[in-house]
Amino acid sequence: MSDRWWEIIVLCDPVLEESVYWRLDKFGCSGAATETKDELSLIRAYISELVAQSLDLSSLSVSLNQDAVMLETSPPEIKWNLIEEEDWSSNWKKYWQPQAIGARFLVYPAWLDDPGDSSRLLLRLDPGAAFGTGTHPTTQLCLESLEMRLGEEDTKSNKLVLADIGCGSGILAIGALLLGVKKVYAVDTDPLAVKTCRSNAQLNQLNESQLAITEGSIDELLFTTNKPVDGIVCNILADTIIELFPKFNKITHEHSWAILSGILFNQADAIAETVEAHGWTVAALWKRRDWCCFNVRRSEY
Numbered sequence: 001m002s003d004r005w006w007e008i009i010v011l012c013d014p015v016l017e018e019s020v021y022w023r024l025d026k027f028g029c030s031g032a033a034t035e036t037k038d039e040l041s042l043i044r045a046y047i048s049e050l051v052a053q054s055l056d057l058s059s060l061s062v063s064l065n066q067d068a069v070m071l072e073t074s075p076p077e078i079k080w081n082l083i084e085e086e087d088w089s090s091n092w093k094k095y096w097q098p099q100a101i102g103a104r105f106l107v108y109p110a111w112l113d114d115p116g117d118s119s120r121l122l123l124r125l126d127p128g129a130a131f132g133t134g135t136h137p138t139t140q141l142c143l144e145s146l147e148m149r150l151g152e153e154d155t156k157s158n159k160l161v162l163a164d165i166g167c168g169s170g171i172l173a174i175g176a177l178l179l180g181v182k183k184v185y186a187v188d189t190d191p192l193a194v195k196t197c198r199s200n201a202q203l204n205q206l207n208e209s210q211l212a213i214t215e216g217s218i219d220e221l222l223f224t225t226n227k228p229v230d231g232i233v234c235n236i237l238a239d240t241i242i243e244l245f246p247k248f249n250k251i252t253h254e255h256s257w258a259i260l261s262g263i264l265f266n267q268a269d270a271i272a273e274t275v276e277a278h279g280w281t282v283a284a285l286w287k288r289r290d291w292c293c294f295n296v297r298r299s300e301y
Helices: 013-029 054-070 085-095 137-150 171-178 189-205 218-224 236-251 263-276
Strands: 004-012 030-037 039-049 077-084 099-101 105-109 121-125 161-165 183-188 211-217 228-233 252-264 281-288 291-297
Touching: 004 054, 004 252, 004 291, 013 030, 013 054, 013 252, 030 263, 054 077, 077 236, 099 137, 121 171, 121 189, 137 171, 137 228, 137 252, 137 281, 137 291, 161 171, 161 189, 171 183, 171 189, 171 211, 183 189, 189 211, 211 218, 211 263, 218 236, 228 236, 236 252, 236 263, 252 263, 263 281, 263 291
Parallel strands: 105 121, 161 183, 161 228, 183 211, 228 252
Antiparallel strands: 004 039, 004 077, 030 039, 099 105, 252 291, 281 291
C-alpha cells in the first residue's frame, strides 16, 4: 500500500479562495492552510495517493480554472507533487501561525505550546481534515460579528442557544461558546468535519451539553433542537445558503438573528432578496476584500 500523499499547491486571486477551499474539500483533501504571497492566496492541501491519481488532479485543475472564468478573474496557478506520509501531516502546519481576530479572539494552533498570559480568548484549533482556521476573511467576519453581537450588554449571552450550520472545524461554534453562550448545535454534512469539530471541542474543554455535534444539515437540527434557537451562524457557499434559508424559520423564533457568510460581494443582492422574501431584515452588511457577511434578524426588537 502507498504511504505517499499529494501536496496540492494553488496560487490564486483572493476572490477565488473560498471556491478553491470548497473544491479541495469536495475532492477529499486534508489539512489545508493559506498564506499570502504578493497579494495572492497560496493554498496548500493534501490527499492520499490511494484516493487520487494524476488524472483526478488534472480534472481538479480544470474545475478550478472554470471557477476562475465564472468569477471573471485570472486563472490560478496549480501544481502538485508526491511527498512521504510522515511529511504531509506536519508540512502544512508550519504555514499556519496564531492569529488575533477582532478585539477578543486568539486562534491558536493546537500543536503549539500554551502562549501563557493573554488578554484574549484562546481558541485552540487543529483543523485536521476539516476546513476553517480563521485565516479566511469570511471566518474572520463571522467571529467579529459574533463578538459584536454577544458583547452587547442586553443580549444575556449566557442564556442564548445557537445553531452552526456547516460547522467545519467548529471554529464559529467554539468561538460563540467562549463568548459565553449557553449551547450550540453544530451540523455538517461531512463526517470528517464532524469528527474534527468534536476533537476541537475537547481541545477547548467543551462537553456535549455545551456543543452538540451532528452529521447532517438543517433537517437534523429540526430533530436535535428541543426548542427554537436564538441565533444561527452559517459560513458556507451562497448557493447553499439560498437553498437552506427557507427552513430557517422552522428552527428560530420571532426575535432570532443570523450571521451569514461565505458570500462573494457580487452575490449579496441574491442573498438580500432571499432574506427579505422569508420575513427577515438585513441589519448590517460587512465587506472584506471580495467577501461579505450579513447580520440579519427575523423582526424588529
